[in-house]
Amino acid sequence: MSARPVAERDPRPPTATVVSSLLAAGIAALAALVAAPIGGAVVGLAGAGFVAGAVRRSPRTLSRAAGTGAVGIALAGALGGATEPLLVSGVALVLAWDLADHGMSLGEQVGRAGRTRRNAAVHAGATLFAGALSAGIVYGVYLAAAGNRPVAALALLLFGAVALASALT
Amino acid sequence: MSERVDSESDAESPLRQVRREVETGRWDGVVGVALALIGVGVVARQPPLVLVGAVGVGYALHARLGEAPEATLDVTRTVSDASPDPGDEVTVTVRAHNAGDAVLPDLRLVDGVPPGLEAVDGPARVATALAPGATATFEYAVRASRGEHRWEPLRAVARDAAGSRERTTDIESASPTRIVCTPELAAGGDLPLRGLTTTYHGRVPTAVGGSGVEFHATREYRRGDPATRIDWNRRARTGELSTLELREERAATVVLLVDARESAYVAPEPDAETAVEASVGAAGQAFTALLGGGDRVGIATLGPLDCWLPPGAGSVHAARGRETLATDPALAPTPSDERFYRSLWFRRFRRRLPVDAQVLFFTPLVDDAAASLARRIDAHGHLVTVLSPDATATATTGNRLVRFERRARLRELRSAGIRAVEWGGERGGQESGERGGQESGEREGRGGAESFAVAVARATGRWSR
Numbered sequence: 001m002s003a004r005p006v007a008e009r010d011p012r013p014p015t016a017t018v019v020s021s022l023l024a025a026g027i028a029a030l031a032a033l034v035a036a037p038i039g040g041a042v043v044g045l046a047g048a049g050f051v052a053g054a055v056r057r058s059p060r061t062l063s064r065a066a067g068t069g070a071v072g073i074a075l076a077g078a079l080g081g082a083t084e085p086l087l088v089s090g091v092a093l094v095l096a097w098d099l100a101d102h103g104m105s106l107g108e109q110v111g112r113a114g115r116t117r118r119n120a121a122v123h124a125g126a127t128l129f130a131g132a133l134s135a136g137i138v139y140g141v142y143l144a145a146a147g148n149r150p151v152a153a154l155a156l157l158l159f160g161a162v163a164l165a166s167a168l169t
Numbered sequence: 170m171s172e173r174v175d176s177e178s179d180a181e182s183p184l185r186q187v188r189r190e191v192e193t194g195r196w197d198g199v200v201g202v203a204l205a206l207i208g209v210g211v212v213a214r215q216p217p218l219v220l221v222g223a224v225g226v227g228y229a230l231h232a233r234l235g236e237a238p239e240a241t242l243d244v245t246r247t248v249s250d251a252s253p254d255p256g257d258e259v260t261v262t263v264r265a266h267n268a269g270d271a272v273l274p275d276l277r278l279v280d281g282v283p284p285g286l287e288a289v290d291g292p293a294r295v296a297t298a299l300a301p302g303a304t305a306t307f308e309y310a311v312r313a314s315r316g317e318h319r320w321e322p323l324r325a326v327a328r329d330a331a332g333s334r335e336r337t338t339d340i341e342s343a344s345p346t347r348i349v350c351t352p353e354l355a356a357g358g359d360l361p362l363r364g365l366t367t368t369y370h371g372r373v374p375t376a377v378g379g380s381g382v383e384f385h386a387t388r389e390y391r392r393g394d395p396a397t398r399i400d401w402n403r404r405a406r407t408g409e410l411s412t413l414e415l416r417e418e419r420a421a422t423v424v425l426l427v428d429a430r431e432s433a434y435v436a437p438e439p440d441a442e443t444a445v446e447a448s449v450g451a452a453g454q455a456f457t458a459l460l461g462g463g464d465r466v467g468i469a470t471l472g473p474l475d476c477w478l479p480p481g482a483g484s485v486h487a488a489r490g491r492e493t494l495a496t497d498p499a500l501a502p503t504p505s506d507e508r509f510y511r512s513l514w515f516r517r518f519r520r521r522l523p524v525d526a527q528v529l530f531f532t533p534l535v536d537d538a539a540a541s542l543a544r545r546i547d548a549h550g551h552l553v554t555v556l557s558p559d560a561t562a563t564a565t566t567g568n569r570l571v572r573f574e575r576r577a578r579l580r581e582l583r584s585a586g587i588r589a590v591e592w593g594g595e596r597g598g599q600e601s602g603e604r605g606g607q608e609s610g611e612r613e614g615r616g617g618a619e620s621f622a623v624a625v626a627r628a629t630g631r632w633s634r
Contacts, residue, residue, distance in 0.1 A: 009292055009294075035217075063198070066202075067202070070202045070205070070206065073206065073218075073221055074205070074206055074209045074218060077206070077209065077210060077213070077215050077217050077218030077221065078209060078213040078215060078218065080215065081215075081217060082217065083216070083217040083220060086217045086218070086220070086221050087217075087220060087221060087224060089221075090221040090224050090225070091224065094225075094228060098332075101195055101332075102332060105193075105195075105332070106277070106296050109277045109279065109294070109296070109326060110277055110279075110292065110294040110295065110296045111292045111294060113291065113292050114291075114292045114294045114295055114296060115295045115296070115297070115307060116295075116296040116297075118296075118297050118298055119275060119276070119277070119296035119297050119298055120296075122274050122275070122298035122330075123274065123275055123298075123330070123332065126274060126330035126331065127231075127331070130227065130228060130231035130330075130331070131224065131227070131228065133227070134223070134224045134226070134227020134228065134230075134231075135224045135227070137227070138220050138223040138224055138227070139220065142216070142220055154216060154219050155207055155210070155211045155219055158207060158219065158222070158223050158226070159207075161223075161226065162200070162203075162204070162226055
């Protein structure tokens with residue numbers, strides 16, 4: 001005895017986004033593993049968290065997994081990981097989170113059965129581009145200028161950049 | 170999350186209306202994580218961590234810089250068949266052309282499928298990215314059902330590249346899309362009417378003696394009675410002249426009253442036919458049967474929207490009745506949002522109802538209002554026959570309670586002298602009997618659903634004098 005509902009739609013995230021998120025998380029874990037094994041393990045945990053969040057459709061789980069991944073990278077960095085793998089790990093981690101979260105919103109608004117591939121690809125490309133660009137700039141500046149500067153000077157420089165960015169927005 | 174309604178920005182196009190603009194907040198906290206990484210890097214004296222933090226700042230900039238693009242789309246929608254038969258699959262093709270100058274990196278389109286239709290093949294949604302001048306096309310199929318269905322605007326959700334801002338726009342297609350589905354009325358069997366008739370000849374037997382075919386009574390011969398009607402056997406036996414009276418058959422005026430209040434939109438299962446659908450189908454059968462029998466038939470609905478087809482006869486009236494049952498908004502496949510005022514409705518209905526009209530009341534009887542209304546109409550001298558599609562289920566205790574209440578209402582109506590037929594439902598069988606107890610339902614076990622025609626035929630047998 002109920003009013004007639006609209007046909008059910010499958011609200012799970014599209015498979016492609018979940019799979020590519022898992023792939024990116026794998027790369028992140030691998031890169032962190034190269035930097036420092038313990039950090040790599042924690043980042044791997046974050047990858048599992050992304051999959052769990054996508055399956056349970058819980059943004060909170062995704063955020064927590066992303067936080068775990070950041071802790072993993074911090075751990076790997078604090079244990080003396082090299083610059084390059086850490087940068088790769090960071091960019092891949094953000095990509096993994098972004099794909100999982102984007103896939104979830106696609107699942108909510110369009111559904112699993114809908115055509116979403118192009119959308120997801122363009123979105124992932126934009127995020128990857130932004131990450132690669134900023135990593136390239138930071139790494140380039142680091143190599144060119146800050147190679148011999150103390151860390152505190154570098155941080156202060158960055159703090160200035162952040163303040164500028166906040167003022168801009 | 171900030172939210173604002175903005176309808177002025179796109180004033181040049183009446184087809185597009187911006188519904189809302191929100192910050193999705195999905196990048197919230199990225200600056201905090203970045204600063205935390207930098208802090209750890211400073212404390213641990215590790216430059217690589219500071220660099221990773223700096224990349225995080227880059228993401229924050231990426232999230233802040235974008236602006237939710239305006240979805241300046243031109244939408245055209247085509248349907249494969251604008252007047253399908255019920256149950257046909259109609260393919261709908263939607264083309265969205267990016268008429269603006271901006272790239273739409275993240276665009277989700279949700280088509281406004283009419284509430285009475287159901288998308289059967291593929292979702293009526295797509296997510297894509299559109300460059301200026303590009304066109305996205307998607308297709309889906311709907312299963313046509315009775316009624317006139319108009320498409321609602323397509324909803325476009327556009328996000329910036331980072332997905333941090335989104336803008337929802339409703340876009341009308343260039344020309345309105347609609348399909349009209351008018352089912353053929355099923356030919357109905359004989360429907361027994363009650364003894365309220367007009368003065369015209371028809372097929373409803375009355376208790377009035379006169380000319381007809383069926384024996385009614387004999388009476389004393391009066392001068393002028395036709396010789397063919399004299400009871401010659403009696404004359405031979407007793408020597409007295411007497412005249413045979415035959416039962417007069419007259420035409421009736423019938424108003425088919427369909428319950429279309431929101432409470433009547435009930436079904437035993439989520440995707441089953443609603444009681445309103447079942448009522449309309451049965452009313453269609455009754456309409457053709459009665460009209461074919463020479464009665465005058467009208468249509469009315471009990472619901473917030475006004476629908477009144479005065480009783481009439483003839484082929485034009487038949488066509489009009491078919492159209493009313495198929496496409497009248499008052500009988501739409503989904504309930505209307507208007508409020509329903511019972512006493513106002515009743516006053517109007519009484520004023521319109523011809524004095525000699527009887528009422529066939531199609532209602533699922535899921536609330537007391539319908540039952541009391543049937544009694545009220547009956548009390549005003551318009552004989553009422555209640556025809557009730559059974560929309561109750563037995564899955565839960567609540568379902569069974571509703572079923573029991575409905576059964577009690579039927580019994581009450583019958584004891585008040587109102588004829589009632591029920592059909593459909595999970596169990597067929599004798600429970601539609603005049604004094605049918607609830608035990609008979611159990612005895613019958615699980616039969617198939619009883620169709621309207623079968624239920625009426627069974628009831629006719631019971632009601633025959």
